[in-house]
Amino acid sequence: MKIIALLSILAMRSHEVVGVFDAGAQYIETTGAHAFLAPGPDDQRGVCPGLNALANHRYLPHDGIVTITQLVEACNAVYGMGTDLGAFLAAYGFVFDGNVAKLSIHGPSKNVTMAGNIPKGLTYSHNNYEGNTGYTTVHGTRS
Numbered sequence: 393m394k395i396i397a398l399l400s401i402l403a404m405r406s407h408e409v410v411g412v413f414d415a416g417a418q419y420i421e422t423t424g425a426h427a428f429l430a431p432g433p434d435d436q437r438g439v440c441p442g443l444n445a446l447a448n449h450r451y452l453p454h455d456g457i458v459t460i461t462q463l464v465e466a467c468n469a470v471y472g473m474g475t476d477l478g479a480f481l482a483a484y485g486f487v488f489d490g491n492v493a494k495l496s497i498h499g500p501s502k503n504v505t506m507a508g509n510i511p512k513g514l515t516y517s518h519n520n521y522e523g524n525t526g527y528t529t530v531h532g533t534r535s
Contacts, residue, residue, distance in 0.1 A: 420470050426450055436498035443497045446470060456497045460486055463495075 422428065426449045431437050436456025437444045443463075446452040451466040463485075464478040486495050494503070 422449055429454060431456070436496045436501055438496075438498035440497065442467075442471065447497060452497070455503070457494050457501060457503045458497060459494060 460482045463482040467473040467478045
């Protein structure tokens with residue numbers, strides 16, 4: 393409950409009210425360098441459609457192995473998430489699911505190790521700090 397309360401406070405602090413939709417000011421590039429590119433066999437994709445979209449459009453590294461800075465900057469640029477909330481969520485994910493430098497947006501990866509062990513990645517802790525509430529999920533699994 394303490395984490396939920398803290399997240400609520402951070403979300404309120406970082407939320408900027410936008411009165412009118414402005415397509416020009418709020419446009420997100422999805423062509424050129426950010427055109428969709430399907431993941432390859434060695435690319436990491438997990439249960440979070442938001443992070444998958446960021447990687448598929450190369451706002452995050454296409455292989456799905458990311459740093460805290462990359463997560464914070466991509467979530468801010470594309471989704472408008474406040475950097476304070478983004479930094480908190482990214483740091484939380486790294487502490488519990490990655491190492492101090494890298495994190496897999498899916499599961500265990502040989503490219504993310506910590507003291508010889510392979511952290512589990514976001515897929516194995518997904519419901520620790522977010523829940524499946526999207527249209528593509530059925531009872532906590534992707535359909």
